[in-house]
Amino acid sequence: MSQDPTDEILHRVEAGVSWITLNRPAAMNAVTPEQRERVITLLGEASADPDVRAVVLTATGKGFCAGADLRGAPATGERVVGDVARMIRLGAQRLITAVLDCEKPVIAAVNGTAAGIGAHLALACDLVVAAREARFIEVFVRRGLVPDGGGAYLLPRLVGPQKAKELMFFGDAVPAAEAARLGLVNRVVPAEELETTARAWAERLAQGPTRALALTKQLVNASLDGDRTAALAAEAAAQELNMGTVDANEGVASFVERRTPKYLGR
Numbered sequence: 001m002s003q004d005p006t007d008e009i010l011h012r013v014e015a016g017v018s019w020i021t022l023n024r025p026a027a028m029n030a031v032t033p034e035q036r037e038r039v040i041t042l043l044g045e046a047s048a049d050p051d052v053r054a055v056v057l058t059a060t061g062k063g064f065c066a067g068a069d070l071r072g073a074p075a076t077g078e079r080v081v082g083d084v085a086r087m088i089r090l091g092a093q094r095l096i097t098a099v100l101d102c103e104k105p106v107i108a109a110v111n112g113t114a115a116g117i118g119a120h121l122a123l124a125c126d127l128v129v130a131a132r133e134a135r136f137i138e139v140f141v142r143r144g145l146v147p148d149g150g151g152a153y154l155l156p157r158l159v160g161p162q163k164a165k166e167l168m169f170f171g172d173a174v175p176a177a178e179a180a181r182l183g184l185v186n187r188v189v190p191a192e193e194l195e196t197t198a199r200a201w202a203e204r205l206a207q208g209p210t211r212a213l214a215l216t217k218q219l220v221n222a223s224l225d226g227d228r229t230a231a232l233a234a235e236a237a238a239q240e241l242n243m244g245t246v247d248a249n250e251g252v253a254s255f256v257e258r259r260t261p262k263y264l265g266r
Contacts, residue, residue, distance in 0.1 A: 009038040010060075016053040016206035016265070017199070018046045018104075025061025028113060030069035031121075036091060040098040047103035053206040053265045055102060056198050057125060058109035065118025067139060068092060068149075092117050092149035099124040100150075100221060103214040105205045109198035110134040110176075111191065117149040123184060124154060126217060129198050131191040134176040136184060141171040157224050158183055209247035210265035215239075 010021035020042050022029040031039075039057075046052045059065060068091070099106055099121065108125035115137040122128055122136070138155070140147045147155075147168055155164040159182050167174065179185040189197050205213065215238040223231045242248050246266040254261035 008032065008035050009042070011042055013052060015203050016051065017202040018042065018049075018052045018055045020055065020057050022057075022059035022065055024069075025059075025063070027069060028063030028066035029059045029061065029118070030066040031095075031117065032069050033091065036068075036095050040094060043098040043102045043106070047101075050210075050265055053104060053208070053210045054202040055104050055106040056109055056202050057099070057106060057121070058195070058198065059111055061112070062133075063112040063118075064108075064110045064114040064134065065121055066113060067116030067118050088148050092120075096120055096124045096150040096154075103217075104210065105213050105217060107198050107202055107205075109194050110136075110185075111194055113137065113173075115139040120147075120149040120151045120154055123158060124150065127201060128185045129187050129189060129194060129201065130176040130179065130185045131194045132176055132188055133191055134179070134185075134188075135173045136176075136179050137173045138168045138171050141169060206265075207263060209245070209251060209261075209263045211245045211247060212242050215242055 005023075008023050010019075010023045012019050020039060022031065022035065022039075024030065024032075024035070043055065046055050095117070105127065106125045108122040108128045110122050110128060110130040112131065112133055113135045114122045115135075116139045119136045119138060138147060138151065140151070146152075151168070152164070155167065158164075159167070163182065174182070174184070176185060176188045180188050187197065219231070219235055219238055222234055226234075247261075247263045250263060251261050
């Protein structure tokens with residue numbers, strides 16, 4: 001698939017993997033509203049396309065995403081109550097929700113600094129691979145702001161409320177190795193191995209039972225919000241749905257026949 005290297009979002013599909021790349025390296029990939037909308041669209045297309053079975057979200061240059069770039073936002077006149085909430089709801093929150101709700105597993109390949117909404121964009125992904133140089137920064141407090149883009153929802157679920165408060169109250173940079181120790185990152189690799197590692201994981205996922213992975217993602221995400229009764233009911237319903245898929249039948253048949261399963265994503 002040909003693409004213009006000057007595009008602010010690069011996109012290609014290879015071996016069943018949708019690669020979405022933020023491409024404003026001079027701005028440390030601070031995300032513009034146009035980029036945000038493009039990423040949301042691509043994640044929606046990945047969900048709907050049976051030939052896409054995994055997603056990698058990454059960036060060019062030294063930064064993964066330095067947060068939201070509001071410098072190009074139009075001037076708005078007098079602000080009234082509700083304007084900011086609407087902007088957050090329709091902007092940053094939609095971006096994070098698009099990652100969480102994507103029906104394919106999403107891997108963040110974090111090449112550098114992930115700050116503010118950039119950190120939340122990475123943490124919303126299902127798996128996070130980070131270069132050794134990567135850093136995660138809850139930068140909002142440095143600007144006198146409340147964390148948005150789902151930060152106060154995501155972070156406590158990953159590190160617990162006390163650690164989440166520490167990170168959000170002080171806004172200190174968390175190096176990749178420390179992020180891994182805290183559970184924010186699955187694996188830390190040398191920068192030159194980042195794409196290779198993300199590719200290996202993504203292509204492995206792309207060979208898996210795609211619908212079962214989607215349902216598993218939904219179950220795990222929902223389990224953090226509900227009680228045990230709701231979680232067990234959702235689990236039973238998900239397995240009921242999954243057992244009607246081609247891949248579930250293939251998985252059981254391959255076990256009985258003592259062979260390697262060949263999943264089709266259906």
